[in-house]
Amino acid sequence: MQELSPNPDSPGPGTTVVAGIASTGAEPLGVEASPPKRFGIGAWLALGWLVAIIVAGILVPFIGLKNTGDYFSFAKLAPFKNGSHILGVDDLGRDQLALLLWGARSSLTLGFGSVAFGMLVGGFFGLVAGYVGRWADTVITGVFNVMLAVPQLVLALALVTALSNDQPHIVGTSVQFSPVTPVRRLVVLIIALAVVSTPVLGRITRANTIAWSQREFVLAARAQGAGAFRVMFREVLPNVLPAMFSIGLLGIGVVIVAEGGLAVLGIGVHDPSISWGVLIASNRAAISTNLGYLLFEPVVFIFLTVLSLNYLGDVVRARFDVRESSL
Amino acid sequence: MTGSPSGEPLLQLRDVTTAFKTPRGLVRAVDGVTFTLERGKTLGVVGESGCGKSVLSKSIMGLLPKRNVVRGGSIRYEGVEIGDAASGALRSLWGTQMAMVFQDPMTALNPVMKVGKQITESLRHHLDVTRQFADETALELLTSVGIPEPHRRMNQYAFEMSGGMRQRVMIAIALACGPKLLFADEPTTALDVTVQAQILDLLQEQQRERFMAMILVTHDLGVVAGRTDDIMVMYAGKAIEKAPTRTLFAEMRHPYTEALLKSIPRLDQPSHSHLDAIGGRPPDLVKPPKGCRFAPRCPYAQPRCFEEEPPLTERETPGHSFACFYPVGTPEGAEALARNQSAAAVAAPAPAPASAPAVNGGN
Numbered sequence: 001m002q003e004l005s006p007n008p009d010s011p012g013p014g015t016t017v018v019a020g021i022a023s024t025g026a027e028p029l030g031v032e033a034s035p036p037k038r039f040g041i042g043a044w045l046a047l048g049w050l051v052a053i054i055v056a057g058i059l060v061p062f063i064g065l066k067n068t069g070d071y072f073s074f075a076k077l078a079p080f081k082n083g084s085h086i087l088g089v090d091d092l093g094r095d096q097l098a099l100l101l102w103g104a105r106s107s108l109t110l111g112f113g114s115v116a117f118g119m120l121v122g123g124f125f126g127l128v129a130g131y132v133g134r135w136a137d138t139v140i141t142g143v144f145n146v147m148l149a150v151p152q153l154v155l156a157l158a159l160v161t162a163l164s165n166d167q168p169h170i171v172g173t174s175v176q177f178s179p180v181t182p183v184r185r186l187v188v189l190i191i192a193l194a195v196v197s198t199p200v201l202g203r204i205t206r207a208n209t210i211a212w213s214q215r216e217f218v219l220a221a222r223a224q225g226a227g228a229f230r231v232m233f234r235e236v237l238p239n240v241l242p243a244m245f246s247i248g249l250l251g252i253g254v255v256i257v258a259e260g261g262l263a264v265l266g267i268g269v270h271d272p273s274i275s276w277g278v279l280i281a282s283n284r285a286a287i288s289t290n291l292g293y294l295l296f297e298p299v300v301f302i303f304l305t306v307l308s309l310n311y312l313g314d315v316v317r318a319r320f321d322v323r324e325s326s327l
Numbered sequence: 328m329t330g331s332p333s334g335e336p337l338l339q340l341r342d343v344t345t346a347f348k349t350p351r352g353l354v355r356a357v358d359g360v361t362f363t364l365e366r367g368k369t370l371g372v373v374g375e376s377g378c379g380k381s382v383l384s385k386s387i388m389g390l391l392p393k394r395n396v397v398r399g400g401s402i403r404y405e406g407v408e409i410g411d412a413a414s415g416a417l418r419s420l421w422g423t424q425m426a427m428v429f430q431d432p433m434t435a436l437n438p439v440m441k442v443g444k445q446i447t448e449s450l451r452h453h454l455d456v457t458r459q460f461a462d463e464t465a466l467e468l469l470t471s472v473g474i475p476e477p478h479r480r481m482n483q484y485a486f487e488m489s490g491g492m493r494q495r496v497m498i499a500i501a502l503a504c505g506p507k508l509l510f511a512d513e514p515t516t517a518l519d520v521t522v523q524a525q526i527l528d529l530l531q532e533q534q535r536e537r538f539m540a541m542i543l544v545t546h547d548l549g550v551v552a553g554r555t556d557d558i559m560v561m562y563a564g565k566a567i568e569k570a571p572t573r574t575l576f577a578e579m580r581h582p583y584t585e586a587l588l589k590s591i592p593r594l595d596q597p598s599h600s601h602l603d604a605i606g607g608r609p610p611d612l613v614k615p616p617k618g619c620r621f622a623p624r625c626p627y628a629q630p631r632c633f634e635e636e637p638p639l640t641e642r643e644t645p646g647h648s649f650a651c652f653y654p655v656g657t658p659e660g661a662e663a664l665a666r667n668q669s670a671a672a673v674a675a676p677a678p679a680p681a682s683a684p685a686v687n688g689g690n
Binding site: 134215216217219220221222223224225226227230234235238239 | 388390394418419420421422423426427429430431434435436437438439440448449452453497500501503504
């Protein structure tokens with residue numbers, strides 16, 4: 001990864017990527033004019049940004065950017081040896097780029113984690129509801145609807161408060177708080193946000209399963225003696241996956257944005273973890289100063305990530321639609 | 328199921344009824360069908376669209392959904408009643424005892440699974456063989472259904488093949504576990520005319536080689552002509568004529584059978600001659616007409632046909648049964664036709680004399 005190299009001459013990730021995505025915005029027109037038989041440049045740029053941000057997130061602990069939990073140590077964390085802070089420093093003197101890359105870890109883990117959870121749980125129950133039908137469909141669809149009816153923000157607040165705040169213990173005559181690990185906070189957040197992605201993915205899976213189950217090859221497989229499980233997972237699921245992935249990719253973006261909302265309310269990831277949402281929340285005050293870029297940097301990161309995910313989701317859908325219609 | 332040849336026929340249907348519950352009422356798609364199919368024989372089921380042909384084969388296999396379907400009568404496979412069996416019990420028959428070749432090979436293959444895999448699936452599932460053995464069997468099957476370069480085709484997807492090729496793959500899938508009974512539900516309808524004969528010949532050849540019984544469902548009498556042992560003609564859910572193939576073509580008795588045959592264009596007809604289509608449509612199966620169901624469209628129909636339903640009975644030739652009061656090729660039938668034709672002759676020119684004076688008056 002070029003942007004992670006310690007070479008001071010290389011452009012920072014921000015600049016490369018911003019320039020890259022700027023052309024993404026113009027690209028879809030050209031791509032959609034002709035059927036996207038192959039990956040267009042826009043798709044490559046979107047994929048490039050996502051891969052860059054994921055790789056950077058994975059590698060950030062190994063390239064000298066240690067997250068010690070000590071606020072002041074971040075000051076030394078400039079990714080470039082000469083100590084220049086390409087995206088500036090925040091009000092505590094921490095390098096903004098280092099913070100953003102650390103933030104990518106939490107934000108992407110949250111996004112992918114809760115969508116993966118939704119894919120597994122929602123996908124499984126959606127498949128069962130769509131294929132088995134009758135009472136299974138009634139019960140599962142009912143549960144999905146209940147999940148959708150619960151206000152997400154309130155639920156996330158309740159879950160995080162109940163499960164991942166510092167737990168009070170009475171020790172002798174005084175109350176002590178045992179801190180909750182950041183990992184636990186992250187897991188609780190993933191589940192809280194998955195409550196939203198699960199029914200959405202479940203319903204998409206159910207609808208597609210119903211459509212594909214009507215196809216003759218499903219009947220043909222049954223006529224060859226395949227059982228319900230076999231038909232669901234071998235015949236129907238592979239056909240439903242493209243739709244699930246295309247919605248799932250959109251879902252990751254939604255979850256990343258939702259985490260930002262939670263962070264602003266103070267229930268984002270736990271110290272010393274940082275997410276893009278937490279960075280937005282902690283730099284809120286900067287908007288009225290000449291340090292406003294500190295607020296906009298995480299916003300741009302979220303924006304580019306969501307844009308890339310949406311664009312890739314569209315590409316996935318378009319590609320699979322093309323193959324379906326040529327059949 | 329050891330295939331005991333203990334006098335029990337392979338498949339025996341008695342008075343089989345299949346009806347669908349709809350908001351409009353009960354649709355009797357198959358209404359009291361009775362026949363017997365011996366091992367290694369071929370039965371052709373012929374009729375127009377919507378006459379219950381496809382429902383019949385799906386009903387025998389038990390592939391129809393449980394919900395909203397009312398079934399009656401008895402279906403015995405090798406002497407065992409399967410008409411009321413749960414689909415779980417039937418599943419052990421599917422693939423290994425009976426298999427089906429579907430109408431449309433475009434939709435009957437899984438688009439995202441390699442065709443080789445689709446053949447080996449059921450082999451591995453039913454016969455519990457090793458992957459290598461299943462692959463070899465699949466190769467043999469593909470070769471035997473006439474697919475060139477089977478090695479390459481194994482690793483292709485359905486969309487990489489032509490329609491005829493896909494139907495060959497469908498046949499290979501159906502034959503994989505060596506069924507004793509093969510349903511071919513209009514196997515050539517979705518195919519090019521040039522490929523149709525090839526596929527039918529392939530089916531016939533496989534059927535003979537494997538001593539497999541086959542039920543060939545079609546709307547085309549020409550398709551079944553040389554390829555079946557018996558033919559059953561269905562109309563509006565009922566079997567109306569049943570005979571050995573030779574007998575049926577030699578002395579067809581039911582007016583509907585005759586009409587079906589006449590509706591096929593023939594080379595010996597002069598060009599641009601009018602094709603004898605059957606007027607009207609099959610009746611509404613929610614409220615089938617009283618009497619003979621074909622009567623409203625029948626050139627032989629007499630008042631009695633609208634009142635009384637003719638029973639399916641065997642008459643002069645053994646094995647040949649039909650349901651008609653005024654059969655084709657009999658004195659009664661000829662008389663009925665003549666009566667209708669003269670009545671039509673009277674009715675048709677009737678407006679002519681009425682208009683003639685009008686023309687005169689104009690002058």
